[in-house]
Amino acid sequence: MMPDYKHIGRSVPRVDSRARATGEVKFSGDLIFPRMLVGKVLRSPHAHARILNIDTSRAERLRGVKTVVTGRDTAGVKWGVFPYTRDMQMLQIDKARYIGDEVAAVAAVDEDTALEALRLIDVDYEILPGVFTIDEALADDAPLVHEDYPGNRNVEVNIDVGDVDEALEKSHLVRTDTFIAPEDDYFMGEPYAVVVRPDTDGNLEIWCPNAGPHMKSKPLSNVLRLPLNKVKVRKVAIGGAFGGRSEISPADFICSLMALKSGRPVKIVYTREENTTCVRQGHGMVTKHITGMDRDGRVTARSSISYLDGGAYSSTGPIAVSVPFLCHEQTYRLDNARFHGVRVYTNKPVRGMIRIHGRSFAAGVDMQLDMMAEELGLDPVEVRLINARRPGEYTATKSYVGSCGLTECVEKTVERSDFKKKHGKLPPYRGIGLGMNSVQTGFPLGIRGGSQAIIKFNEDGGVTIISGVVDNGQGNDNMLVQIAAEELGLEMTDIELITADTEVTPNDPGSYSMVTTFAGGNAVRLAAADAKRQIFEVAAEKLEANPADLIAADRKVFVKGSPDRGLPLAKVLRMALIQGRPILGQGSFSPKVDHRREWVSNPQGQLSEAFSFGATVCEVDVDPETGLVEVLDVWAAQDCGFAINPMVVEGQFEGSVAMGGQGGMLTEFHSWNDGRCLNTTQLEYKVPLAVDMPPIDPIIVETIDPSGPYGAKEAGMSVAMSAAQAYACAIANAIGCWIKEFPITPDKIVEAIEHKKRGDFDSNG
Amino acid sequence: MSNKAPKVVIELKVNGEEHDILVPPHLTLLEALREKLELTGTKEGCGEGVCGSCTVLMDGRPVRSCLTLAVEAVGHEITTIEGLAGPEGLHRLQDSFVRHGAIQCGFCTPGMILTAKALLDEIPRPGEQEAREAIAANICRCTGYTKIVEAIVAAGGDDDA
Numbered sequence: 001m002m003p004d005y006k007h008i009g010r011s012v013p014r015v016d017s018r019a020r021a022t023g024e025v026k027f028s029g030d031l032i033f034p035r036m037l038v039g040k041v042l043r044s045p046h047a048h049a050r051i052l053n054i055d056t057s058r059a060e061r062l063r064g065v066k067t068v069v070t071g072r073d074t075a076g077v078k079w080g081v082f083p084y085t086r087d088m089q090m091l092q093i094d095k096a097r098y099i100g101d102e103v104a105a106v107a108a109v110d111e112d113t114a115l116e117a118l119r120l121i122d123v124d125y126e127i128l129p130g131v132f133t134i135d136e137a138l139a140d141d142a143p144l145v146h147e148d149y150p151g152n153r154n155v156e157v158n159i160d161v162g163d164v165d166e167a168l169e170k171s172h173l174v175r176t177d178t179f180i181a182p183e184d185d186y187f188m189g190e191p192y193a194v195v196v197r198p199d200t201d202g203n204l205e206i207w208c209p210n211a212g213p214h215m216k217s218k219p220l221s222n223v224l225r226l227p228l229n230k231v232k233v234r235k236v237a238i239g240g241a242f243g244g245r246s247e248i249s250p251a252d253f254i255c256s257l258m259a260l261k262s263g264r265p266v267k268i269v270y271t272r273e274e275n276t277t278c279v280r281q282g283h284g285m286v287t288k289h290i291t292g293m294d295r296d297g298r299v300t301a302r303s304s305i306s307y308l309d310g311g312a313y314s315s316t317g318p319i320a321v322s323v324p325f326l327c328h329e330q331t332y333r334l335d336n337a338r339f340h341g342v343r344v345y346t347n348k349p350v351r352g353m354i355r356i357h358g359r360s361f362a363a364g365v366d367m368q369l370d371m372m373a374e375e376l377g378l379d380p381v382e383v384r385l386i387n388a389r390r391p392g393e394y395t396a397t398k399s400y401v402g403s404c405g406l407t408e409c410v411e412k413t414v415e416r417s418d419f420k421k422k423h424g425k426l427p428p429y430r431g432i433g434l435g436m437n438s439v440q441t442g443f444p445l446g447i448r449g450g451s452q453a454i455i456k457f458n459e460d461g462g463v464t465i466i467s468g469v470v471d472n473g474q475g476n477d478n479m480l481v482q483i484a485a486e487e488l489g490l491e492m493t494d495i496e497l498i499t500a501d502t503e504v505t506p507n508d509p510g511s512y513s514m515v516t517t518f519a520g521g522n523a524v525r526l527a528a529a530d531a532k533r534q535i536f537e538v539a540a541e542k543l544e545a546n547p548a549d550l551i552a553a554d555r556k557v558f559v560k561g562s563p564d565r566g567l568p569l570a571k572v573l574r575m576a577l578i579q580g581r582p583i584l585g586q587g588s589f590s591p592k593v594d595h596r597r598e599w600v601s602n603p604q605g606q607l608s609e610a611f612s613f614g615a616t617v618c619e620v621d622v623d624p625e626t627g628l629v630e631v632l633d634v635w636a637a638q639d640c641g642f643a644i645n646p647m648v649v650e651g652q653f654e655g656s657v658a659m660g661g662q663g664g665m666l667t668e669f670h671s672w673n674d675g676r677c678l679n680t681t682q683l684e685y686k687v688p689l690a691v692d693m694p695p696i697d698p699i700i701v702e703t704i705d706p707s708g709p710y711g712a713k714e715a716g717m718s719v720a721m722s723a724a725q726a727y728a729c730a731i732a733n734a735i736g737c738w739i740k741e742f743p744i745t746p747d748k749i750v751e752a753i754e755h756k757k758r759g760d761f762d763s764n765g
Numbered sequence: 766m767s768n769k770a771p772k773v774v775i776e777l778k779v780n781g782e783e784h785d786i787l788v789p790p791h792l793t794l795l796e797a798l799r800e801k802l803e804l805t806g807t808k809e810g811c812g813e814g815v816c817g818s819c820t821v822l823m824d825g826r827p828v829r830s831c832l833t834l835a836v837e838a839v840g841h842e843i844t845t846i847e848g849l850a851g852p853e854g855l856h857r858l859q860d861s862f863v864r865h866g867a868i869q870c871g872f873c874t875p876g877m878i879l880t881a882k883a884l885l886d887e888i889p890r891p892g893e894q895e896a897r898e899a900i901a902a903n904i905c906r907c908t909g910y911t912k913i914v915e916a917i918v919a920a921g922g923d924d925d926a
Contacts (some may be wrong), residue, residue, distance in 0.1 A: 013863045021862050239872030240869075240872065649870060650911075651912055683811075691901045
């Protein structure tokens with residue numbers, strides 16, 4: 001039976017919402033400091049060009065320009081997420097590798113002056129031939145994006161478990177299908193912005209959107225060659241991340257450099273176009289799945305080959321290559337699995353992780369299962385369930401899966417949607433589809449894998465939590481407050497937060513591996529438990545009780561079962577102060593992962609201590625004349641372990657359906673003219689609007705993970721992924737043919753329907 | 766510098782207060798609010814009138830402040846998100862957004878709430894579809910809009926919204 005919680009497990013409004021509703025909250029671009037300069041970046045207009053000379057003298061002479069920087073002002077340090085992927089300078093010296101690559105920057109008294117100064121910088125380029133597709137990059141005589149990476153092959157991951165060849169040979173049915181998706185994008189509300197304030201002692205204070213302040217400060221200290229305690233990344237409101245705020249941005253470095261050089265605060269705010277082309281994008285990806293199945297629908301083996309268009313630099317390349325396969329091996333039982341993933345350099349913007357990372361891989365898996373079920377005359381739900389991950393099993397690469405509610409997610413979405421009554425029985429051009437996915441709750445992150453928290457009590461019984469946890473908008477701050485209030489028997493209003501400030505707050509892995517609740521939440525829970533232990537020791541003496549018999553509730557400490565034998569918390573705290581024992585709780589939590597696991601060199605062992613699981617069903621109506629898809633209903637279920645705040649979790653599900661399904665499978669993709677992105681703003685890149693969204697039935701499944709705080713795991717991303725898969729399968733079900741190139745836009749639907757009518761649709765194509 | 770048009774002094778009435786400010790004629794209302802008056806609750810999401818984050822009310826009607834020049838706003842009553850809450854606390858729309866979980870990152874929220882206010886001023890009890898259509902040009906990337914629509918309908922619907 002569920003314990004009787006007072007604060008957690010309840011849909012309470014977020015503590016940070018009021019300031020966001022009034023406009024009071026400050027995002028990075030909102031900060032204003034005396035004598036602050038405006039920074040602007042000069043970017044390469046060429047996709048691939050040698051930089052022969054940069055003349056900044058005319059810009060420097062312009063009235064109002066305070067500093068101009070180029071690669072010559074840097075230590076030339078290359079940044080990379082991994083020691084073996086250090087390939088990116090923050091200001092290019094030798095050559096530019098994509099349209100938008102940073103070449104120079106100015107800081108001036110106002111924006112008009114800064115922009116005028118950019119026009120006065122003369123750069124001599126020698127234009128080089130570029131590579132703009134995976135095929136071009138892999139061609140025999142292709143120009144090299146990085147001279148030290150032959151064949152433009154950036155990262156390769158190879159996984160081979162069991163005996164795939166033999167299992168495929170013995171399979172009743174084998175299918176080979178190739179699935180394609182071009183680049184997608186974050187379009188977070190807030191365009192990138194960074195403010196840096198220097199002081200005469202060489203300290204830098206930095207405000208910028210981030211998915212982990214410690215993941216900003218350390219790389220910045222490396223490239224700036226400054227001690228870590230001088231690089232102070234401060235807390236600031238963050239307008240969405242979705243995987244796109246994970247690394248340091250060249251803007252952070254450039255802004256720091258100009259602040260140091262000018263001795264004045266500098267602010268750089270990206271335009272929407274810069275946010276699209278010069279931060280990160282989702283990878284373009286091609287995946288071939290070769291899947292074997294027995295007569296009953298059991299998958300016997302799968303061999304997958306993926307090529308990812310990574311753009312000009314490595315970014316999170318090794319993770320990006322691996323995660324599509326890893327999500328899939330968590331979702332489905334697989335004794336014989338092979339994966340060959342290759343990330344390729346091109347002269348295009350840099351690609352990182354995104355909320356529906358690897359949509360062609362994931363949607364391909366589920367669509368192919370539907371194809372094979374159809375060929376064998378099997379029920380698609382039964383085929384999913386027979387292959388679905390169960391608790392207590394190991395993935396192909398040897399991660400133990402403790403809690404797993406995947407079957408329940410499938411059963412609930414199928415039941416609520418009436419899937420079995422509808423599938424194959426709907427009127428023409430109506431369809432229903434099911435997608436399943438699983439997401440990690442953290443990765444092996446070495447020394448950065450753990451979160452620590454401090455809880456400081458004031459003499460009146462109020463509390464300040466000090467934690468490195470960052471809130472990108474998903475509600476992490478509120479999560480910490482709910483947990484601390486529960487543990488300490490306080491009201492949420494008794495608790496204040498100091499978070500995400502590298503000068504003050506201890507280590508935290510950041511929010512981008514879906515680990516915040518698991519690691520940061522656990523750390524705060526443990527810090528609260530530690531504070532409570534100290535409080536009980538003080539109170540026990542006065543109450544003449546055993547500390548183990550005390551409980552904290554309603555701002556009081558009392559003996560369990562005897563509410564009148566108690567003390568107000570404030571009184572205990574004053575007693576503690578008089579005794580010289582101020583209450584300061586500490587907690588630390590590091591997920592149990594196999595630290596020998598490495599993305600490329602050793603892709604086996606415990607990847608994450610816990611995994612979330614999701615299933616989404618989607619019902620669509622397709623207009624065969626226009627190819628337009630009307631989504632009638634979506635049922636989205638996820639095993640998030642335990643919903644600390646069901647309203648927040650539902651919000652994650654709903655946002656995930658919008659980004660993963662509605663946008664990710666219907667409208668969202670980048671288009672190109674060689675290296676030039678043709679749709680850089682929301683005018684041409686179609687993100688879902690309020691009028692586009694279908695009704696969504698969010699279904700929370702709780703399995704109470706043994707290690708998560710109160711059983712909680714990741715919330716939301718499994719829905720984003722499974723929604724994409726459900727949309728793809730539903731459209732196929734509606735039109736009776738399999739479109740394997742995503743997103744499934746009206747032109748593709750009309751073309752597929754025409755081919756089908758003519759009898760020449762090639763489902764093997 | 767000689768090709769720049771001379772700056773002009775204008776009077777802007779924002780949230781009931783009058784301000785004399787010196788602006789170049791090409792300065793947008795958005796820039797004037799954020800940079801001259803330090804009212805940074807109004808956000809720039811795209812700068813080209815697509816995302817709706819910069820929405821403010823001009824004489825009660827929603828306008829894109831990134832597409833409106835500051836000089837065009839002279840003689841009009843401008844309301845920004847900072848002008849919505851009163852001495853008695855949050856405006857009922859703000860309160861409804863908070864209580865319904867309609868705010869995630871909050872970057873679109875000021876524009877969303879002001880757009881919703883214009884709707885409620887015209888249609889005091891909007892239905893779900895009316896709320897959806899009213900905010901159809903305000904992009905939110907976090908929420909999928911469900912809880913925003915719920916918050917708007919509830920704020921119009923009954924007294925305890």
